Amino acid sequence: MAHENLIGDFPTFPKQQRSMQKRQALLKSGRILFGEKGYEHTTAKEIAAHAKVATGTFYRYFSDKRQLLMSLIEDHIDDMMPIDLEWKSGDPEKLLAGRLEMHYHKINEKNLRRLMPEILFRDAELAEVVQEAKTRMLEKVTEHLHLLHRKGLMWQDIEIETLGWSLQSLMEKLQSRNDQGLPVDYQAFSKIFCRMLFPPEVIQKMRNGTLNEWKGP
Amino acid sequence: MAHENLIGDFPTFPKQQRSMQKRQALLKSGRILFGEKGYEHTTAKEIAAHAKVATGTFYRYFSDKRQLLMSLIEDHIDDMMPIDLEWKSGDPEKLLAGRLEMHYHKINEKNLRRLMPEILFRDAELAEVVQEAKTRMLEKVTEHLHLLHRKGLMWQDIEIETLGWSLQSLMEKLQSRNDQGLPVDYQAFSKIFCRMLFPPEVIQKMRNGTLNEWKGP
Amino acid sequence: MAHENLIGDFPTFPKQQRSMQKRQALLKSGRILFGEKGYEHTTAKEIAAHAKVATGTFYRYFSDKRQLLMSLIEDHIDDMMPIDLEWKSGDPEKLLAGRLEMHYHKINEKNLRRLMPEILFRDAELAEVVQEAKTRMLEKVTEHLHLLHRKGLMWQDIEIETLGWSLQSLMEKLQSRNDQGLPVDYQAFSKIFCRMLFPPEVIQKMRNGTLNEWKGP
Amino acid sequence: MAHENLIGDFPTFPKQQRSMQKRQALLKSGRILFGEKGYEHTTAKEIAAHAKVATGTFYRYFSDKRQLLMSLIEDHIDDMMPIDLEWKSGDPEKLLAGRLEMHYHKINEKNLRRLMPEILFRDAELAEVVQEAKTRMLEKVTEHLHLLHRKGLMWQDIEIETLGWSLQSLMEKLQSRNDQGLPVDYQAFSKIFCRMLFPPEVIQKMRNGTLNEWKGP
């Protein structure tokens, strides 16, 4: 019944390729439906139907509904850590704004919006994955803040742990607004973000490039 | 048959009291179990069992599981708007820190911690309730920011909408950390919060009371 | 993959056939159990068990218990209007008796006996279906009576509406006796039925074929 | 609290009287609600509420819901046997019509309409009560028909058993139409009823009083 590719137009392995297409279709359908109706209210059957495969096929690609969700999250987790906080010389506000804008533009193109992290947090196993990622991110941020602090670039009277989760909260909010399709003024956001980190005079120096003591982390 | 309240300030109406006790017990059990296992994974039967009443009794007090959750949320919503941003003269960081500490102390005493707003957001009806409250809060905050801006107390180069949701994000994070029992340094938090709002010189003046042009909103 | 029907008049589509078998099994089980224990006292689970399928399977074929009943009724409704009242020349009593006997013989072969219309009448939706059918039948009967009356074949002093529902009542009783497995003397029944319709002399003339003015409706 | 009747206006026993009132109220409420929504869909609580007593009080007067229904039926059963078939001399059609009219007038005054016998028939215990009554009635009717037959008053070529249940069916239909509030032309009905029993010449003689051989049963 299926004689396609007898000669060789498809040098890659058709089966694996089709497999991957189905897997991707299921992932996409999962993302869409979880986003629309929530994890618990989306059935495996619906995901399969939306992906135009049979119910049983779902279980060839994912051991169960949760595994699909986990895959989705794993993809998403990287998006939760959108920026490294390496400050090359130049206007930090503009640098940050540019990086953020590019990041979310990419995200939106990948159509990864609208997976609601909010639904995931109570499921022990899921929470683990997400929480772990958040913790990693927080650690990384905090570590970086310590560096900045040591270099004297940051407000000196700040409590670094608290600043860490405050910044994290802003990043999460940013992502959430983006997921929800709410407007974001990246320029304004960056200004606020930087103001939490750097005293005005440091920003000025960074802008001017007159920050002698500064070297990348 | 009815000699209650011959003495004393708190008349006890046995039936109503017992009723209310049951209702409260159910609410408490709901809060605990939703917190432990998530809304979707908690059954009405379990809540009833945890509250040591029969399954059917659950339905005397709540039309269904969601109604209990709604009640829980309604209680919680007020806690989401913990502070008014009225800045009486004096050290704003200390004022804020004090207010926050008191607020969360009260919350924790009421044992309202650990209701995870995160689980609720996909349910249309629930989301409405929560979202509405958040929006109200954001409006209130933004309005206040406009006032501060007009009075020249705020950073003048700030985009107020963005600052609004940034502050909101911090408040939510604060609440969430509190709910999760994570440590919070209110003093440090307030410093960051105020730094987002006020330029250093304004803070200085508020501290000194030398802020002529300032009058309460 | 599809070699079915290479030979033979009754192509077998295995899946559809099995499906239909299950559906039929459920209908049959429903009929039996409703008959034995009544509609309200029969549970979907029991019907499924009796049909040797899982509870969930019941809901693949019927949206709920009522829908199964409705199907049962729809089948049954046609059986409620067993006879047309067209009187070809010849002994009317014998004609009627013959027709009735054949009708109920067929019914009994289809094993449609024992669905108790009596249980259904309080359910608004069901009542509608049944009542509608009854009304249709009554209208048809009454219309026919008017025709007979105009032709002068009927008792001339009769009130036709009343005669209509009286005849209907007899037909329903006939069906009910049949459903309950009670004995019916179709010959005797027909004699009574005809006597309600026709004066003796008309019957005599029909028997003799000397009824000049008569032509089929 | 209740000092009524200290002197003696109420010679009967007040408690028992009030009891009876409650019992009657419950019966009436049961009749109404069963009629409106069916036996199975009416709850004891609703009946109690409708009768303005507490749920528990229901169980002081009736051991359970069925017992109330049984009482209702017992009352109703007598109404199912509305006529004795004693034919005093005189126009039988008019006699019958008169008796029927009076009977149903009384029924309707007692507000006994609208208890649907139809709902009851599948419940083993209830069916027994009703079926027994029907059988009794049928026996009585049949016995009477035998008498009439022996006296030569009836159609001689009739099968008496069949005539018995045919007449019963008419009576039931009459009752059902009355219960449903449908119009009934008692005069016309009686004409049909009598025509099934008596040949025209017998009716004529009864009318004239020239029926020598006739004496009441």
Place this chain on the structure above:
DNA sequence: TATGAATGAGACTTCATTCAT
């Protein structure tokens, strides 16, 4: 591999009946 019908545990909810007050 793909299919989708089938399974059955378990969630939700109702209500007849009991019982403490």
Place this chain on the structure above:
DNA sequence: GATGAATGAAGTCTCATTCAT
């Protein structure tokens, strides 16, 4: 006696997952 809150068995229905084709 009267009350109505409480009980918990039982019914309805859903859906994650399996399995024969």
